[in-house]
Amino acid sequence: MSSKNISMAVIRRLPKYHRYLGDLLDKDIQRISSKELSDIIGFTASQIRQDLNNFGGFGQQGYGYNVEALYNEIGKILGLNRSYNAILVGAGNLGQAIANYSGFRKAGFEIKALFDANPKMIGLKIRDFEILDSDNIEQFITDNNIEIAILCIPRNGAQELVNRLVKTGIKGVWNFAPIDLEVPDGVIVENVNLKESLFTLSYLMKENEEE
Incomplete structure (x- = not known):
């Protein structure tokens, strides 16, 4: 999907995902499900999956999300891999x-x-x-x-x-x-x-x- 077709509502949620994933990394948590992420962030698990699916498939069924990989990918989407x-x-x-x-x-x-x-x-x-x-x-x-x-x-x-x-x-x-x-x-x-x-x-x- 072209980034031009992604709603601003989704884009404005990305920094929050990035912040919470960073907090999880600080606690040495390596894996998390959309349900567990939902409990932490407050968005529904379905909303989280829909948001992330706009940018590709990051999770694996039965495994969830690799916290560090997702944190880094969202950082790239936000343009934080440059100065x-x-x-x-x-x-x-x-x-x-x-x-x-x-x-x-x-x-x-x-x-x-x-x-x-x-x-x-x-x-x-x-x-x-x-x-x-x-x-x-x-x-x-x-x-x-x-x-x-x-x-x-x-x-x-x-x-x-x-x-x-x-x-x-x-x-x-x-x-x-x-x-x-x-x-x-x-x-x-x-x-x-x-x-x-x-x-x-x-x-x-x-x-x-x-x-």
Whole structure:
């Protein structure tokens, strides 16, 4: 099946499979059935088999899944068998928290530089990074083969900045700015709206209280 025909719902479940399989490997568990995986993850066994069958046959009847092999295969499907160079734009509290998270580097996402437009931030150091002036962002992207931009900036100016980034050939944007960005075909945007996620939590809590 072409990856273009696989629903986003399936794709968004893959990182969860990968995380839980990694936890199983840490516990030295080598084999697991779809039923056992269902009990751990919370998806039905049928859903798990359907999801994985989109990408080929990974399990064996009567045996289940080889945990390490499935973990590695899902990693390849997610593109985690390669590395990505990234920049982070916006060195405020959120940007600093992301820059300090070591898990991205372990997964192959290497943040190469931090940028900010605030003159008071430029030149300060976060972890091993000196915050650079975002006026110089295009040259850095070109010189350092940057593929991903992480945006932790206010909505004002976000679209203008992305327009600049697109011209450099940036391939992906991880967007924390509270705005739906417009990009041309060939550029991927993954929006992370913290307020919307919090509002969803609020709704579910309200529903739970009313039951």
